């Protein structure tokens with residue numbers, strides 16, 4: 001393993017990671033996570049469950065060679081845009097190109113036909129059909145990735161609960177007094193959101209001179225060999241129910257795989273989700289085995305695990321498994337409060353387990 005001499009040269013925490021409403025994002029905790037491991041010697045990092053890329057981006061800002069990974073295609077595209085990408089940004093012309101209709105192009109209407117009345121208004125569905133078509137005419141894969149990032153974030157921002165788990169456009173459009181959500185944000189045009197997120201994405205692009213990469217694999221299939229592996233899997237609550245990211249964000253998966261979207265949809269579902277693909281990380285009965293397989297696979301790396309105090313397995317069980325393979329295991333409760341969407345446990349806390357030493 002490559003071991004650069006200490007002390008590290010920590011660049012300032014700029015450029016910033018874009019804001020996001022993605023479930024489980026560690027954007028607000030990222031610098032705290034980096035601080036818990038800054039005394040350790042490491043250079044190559046695998047962010048095995050990368051999500052928004054917030055933790056990858058923090059390590060990238062700190063001069064590490066980062067490999068981002070996520071099993072979802074949309075997230076992989078985000079990893080390409082914000083982590084692997086070192087040079088490419090969207091110009092004003094690119095942004096204008098994505099938001100305009102071009103007479104020389106034929107526009108499909110798949111979203112407008114398929115999702116009528118489910119997530120967005122007819123006009124908004126049409127905007128998405130047009131934007132997805134336009135993105136494919138941008139002449140650089142990183143530009144395309146940045147544009148998909150901005151379209152996806154715009155779509156999340158406009159959704160009640162910021163999810164696609166239900167057919168609930170009515171929550172947005174009904175003329176009632178609401179105790180939750182932000183109707184102004186929901187009703188703001190796609191184009192405005194898109195322009196803002198494109199600007200934020202551009203500002204996150206940086207070149208540290210270190211090679212960074214994005215992968216789209218099951219975490220258990222990534223080749224080992226990193227100095228440090230950060231593990232932030234879906235969280236399973238005390239009742240054994242896990243966060244199924246594919247079910248929550250299927251619509252974004254479709255946006256980045258537009259041509260194959262029809263064949264991937266479960267047409268029997270009311271909200272036109274993708275055909276479910278259950279995995280071990282969303283099941284209380286199987287998640288323990290998955291954690292232990294992952295720990296064994298990356299046993300020669302420093303292992304850093306994010307989890308919740310009220311999760312299955314418990315942080316103390318996770319720490320016990322890590323002690324079987326690592327001599328130095330420390331559990332750090334996050335000193336601040338993190339707000340969890342859809343959570344019913346106000347006492348839940350974020351926990352970071354750092355396992356180092358040995359091999």
Ligand SMILES: C[S@@+](CC[C@H](N)C(=O)[O-])C[C@H]1O[C@@H](n2cnc3c(N)ncnc32)[C@H](O)[C@@H]1O
Nearest residue numbers: 024025026049050051052054071218219232245
């Ligand atoms: C808690 S989120 C990670 C959040 C991330 N640390 C951030 O700051 O945004 C868990 C992520 O794991 C991904 N995931 C689920 N199953 C996976 C698997 N088998 N392999 C890789 N990624 C997976 C999900 O798509 C989701 O983005």
